[in-house]
Amino acid sequence: MSEASRLREERMKSRDDQERRTEGAEALLDLHESAENPEPEDITEMLHDRQDAGCQTDLTMDDIERMEDVLKQTTTELGDLRTKALDTQFSQESFQKNEDKTKFYTGLPNFLVLMQVFQLCEPYITAGHLSVLSKFEQVILVLLRLRLNLPLKDLAFRFNVSYSTVSRVWHKLIGILHERLEFLIEWPERDVLQATMPMAFRQAFGCRVAVIVDCFEVFIERPSNLLARAQTWSNYKHHHTVKFLIGVAPQGYVSYISPAWGGRVSDKQITEESDLLKNLLPGDIVLADRGFNVGDSVGFYCASLQIPAFTKGKRQLSAYEVEQTRKIANVRIHVERVIGLVRRKYQILQSRAMPIEHMATKPGESLSLIDKIGVICCALSNLSESIVPLE
Known part of the structure; x- marks a missing residue:
């Protein structure tokens, strides 16, 4: 056999081996996909096979219901924590722990001065069922606009409330702040x-x-x-x-x-x-x-x-x-x-x-x-x- 014939035979053999490996890989992939997404008939057969195998569990229906209740409670608590995490952005606690945040968002020198301003205005601010924002948040909302000249729409997004709510709070609180703070300008x-x-x-x-x-x-x-x-x-x-x-x-x-x-x-x-x-x-x-x-x-x-x-x-x-x-x-x-x-x-x-x-x-x-x-x-x-x- 000549050298050229031998090389040609080796190339053909290598190509056949490569095709067989490719077909094997595709067969394994199809098998894996069919296992993950079985046809309805296959599912029925699998259930019958499991029933025939006589697999048993120690969990009763009461245990399963209790586990579902715990799961629901955990999910609710996680949702509440996520909501609180968003709400604490402008909460009283978040300002109390961060003096730089107080200076940046209000222009006041420290948290103590901010609380003095808030306490002057608090008795005249409505909250609870009349407003989705707390009294402190309403004061911060107005101070934010005075300090940074933010549009009302921007404040609505920041506090997760409607535009009409922000507008109402803005006009209401400006009157209260003016009445309660004008004594600070004195001859x-x-x-x-x-x-x-x-x-x-x-x-x-x-x-x-x-x-x-x-x-x-x-x-x-x-x-x-x-x-x-x-x-x-x-x-x-x-x-x-x-x-x-x-x-x-x-x-x-x-x-x-x-x-x-x-x-x-x-x-x-x-x-x-x-x-x-x-x-x-x-x-x-x-x-x-x-x-x-x-x-x-x-x-x-x-x-x-x-x-x-x-x-x-x-x-x-x-x-x-x-x-x-x-x-x-x-x-x-x-x-x-x-x-x-x-x-x-x-x-x-x-x-x-x-x-x-x-x-x-x-x-x-x-x-x-x-x-x-x-x-x-x-x-x-x-x-x-x-x-x-x-x-």
Whole structure:
């Protein structure tokens, strides 16, 4: 036999062996599948074979029923644990054990302060059969929206409730929080103000500074009413806004917050028509920016206004004006820091389009929802440590 014939015979034999192995593997696979999924006739034969084999068990029907009851109970308990695990995301216990979670979701310094706020509001919150959310969860829901500016739909998913429930809780709790927390924004008594005056203010103006005033604006949706559009259009922001007048004590906490005005109003008008000036006493100093040209109105209360000097109509400022402007700028920066802190901490005030319905005043009420939101955010901010150094 030649070498070529021998090699050809070996290849044929190898191919035949491979085919036989493939057929054997397919036969084993078919047998395995038929064992896992027997035909009805095969099942009947198997049952007959087992009955013929006389297999017996020591379990009675009562034992089997008891095992089924235990299985059902275990399944129910697992379901309850899964539900509780989801529900504890915003439970009181979860915040108590995590200070960072409290700071992130509420903006408050710690859990103790959060509980003080909750206890102030708790008697006025309905729960139980009237709401699927606990009282604590309702407070957290509102604080979450103030803190992170979350849409109502997002909160509905987070708390596993309907959109209408979230909307109802939001509008109800805003009124309660405003009523219970507005006392935290208080004009200080003069003796307390002077005794705790920070050193930066003492060195610049003695103990006479009563308040630093400024305004900030919040973007809103474009109103459909033409008059409302005109009143809310801000030439400074080039957007429809509402404007708040804020007064900050030298110690670094908010001592006054006005209701919201249309963004078109001037700083001078909102100051003169608000109640802030009524708190002034003879000898007080009010610090403000250049836009607050309200020296005559402040002087009506025997107080004085300090604003940076103007260069309009002058070649340059005098040495005295430069020094006074420097003093004002050094201490006025604190009001900018406080306003920035409030808006960063409660991002609803940084909304790009506050819903227009928040501007409406309900029948029988004097404040709109945006007015209450401004008060609540400033009041909650006052519960944190001041950013103005005392020394």
